[in-house]
Amino acid sequence: MGPSHDIQVLMGEVRIGRGDDVLRATLGSCVGIGLMWRARGLYGLAHCLLPEAPNPTFAIGAKYVTQAVPSLLALMRADGARRGEIEAVIAGGGNMMPHQPPARHGLIGVANARMAQALMAETGIPIVHVEVGGEIGRQLTIHCAHHTFHVRTIGTNEGSPATTPPALRLVGRES
Template identity: 55%
Template sequence: MIGEDVHVKMCEVRSGSAPQVLRSTLGSCVGIGLLWRERDLCALAHCLLPESAVRAEQLSAKYVTDAIPSLLRLIGAEPSHYHQLEAVIAGGAYMMHHLRPALYGMIGELNTRMAQRLLAEAGIRVVHTDIGGTSGRQLSIHCETRQYVVRTFERIN
């Protein structure tokens, strides 16, 4: 099956429909995909940081705390629908060698923890995670079949 590639760039949130394939290439950033099989909808966010002190007014994925509400708004999901949604999380790798420990922790780990926490609080079932470690990933969501694929690639030092 070959679809139309839609590259979801850093800090972007996008929805798609058949025959599109939403793709995001991730290192310490986290990709959050939502699949709504009953409505043939899917969406993907590419998040840079875990949280912002100020909530975004428009659709945004710079922060995980903005991305999840943006994804839900983009596909038109209300709280009564959340039990129908499935989520996929990928990325959050440790991509940089630091001479000393990062002041606030590893950004990739913070990103993935925030995504998992917010999805759990909303009652959205996470069906797959491929997170952490030192490998980059590419998350692809095939909108026609609402299937996802996570491909791993090694960091080059």
């Protein structure tokens, strides 16, 4: 096995990996959506800035969660019959700019995470791991050669435990 090829998935990007590729997104309030098609050795990662596009878009990209999910599925050529073989991991959606009082429009990270989970449910792709929320950043990494993923916490925000909302961590199969 040769050296791994590190692919940084930047804000608004969607990337596909296989073989020795390592997909990586560093996330704050953005949400990362990783799709793992282990049977085909094909993986995808989207780095989404906002939950929903104001107007429908058919361009490949990931500025919006609603754009990212169809983009990932198209790039992976995942027709409906094969979606049961794909697993999803969702990370990020942190509150990086605490508001006092809370923002009227709600927290963008929470909205991103909710939209990602709703779209996965709509597509029928099972979510095996969710790690979102709180006042921390995260890094989502998918190691294609090993068929694994990892979510790493980045930094913490000072605050009392009573006022800091906890991160949601739904532990599935982190293999």
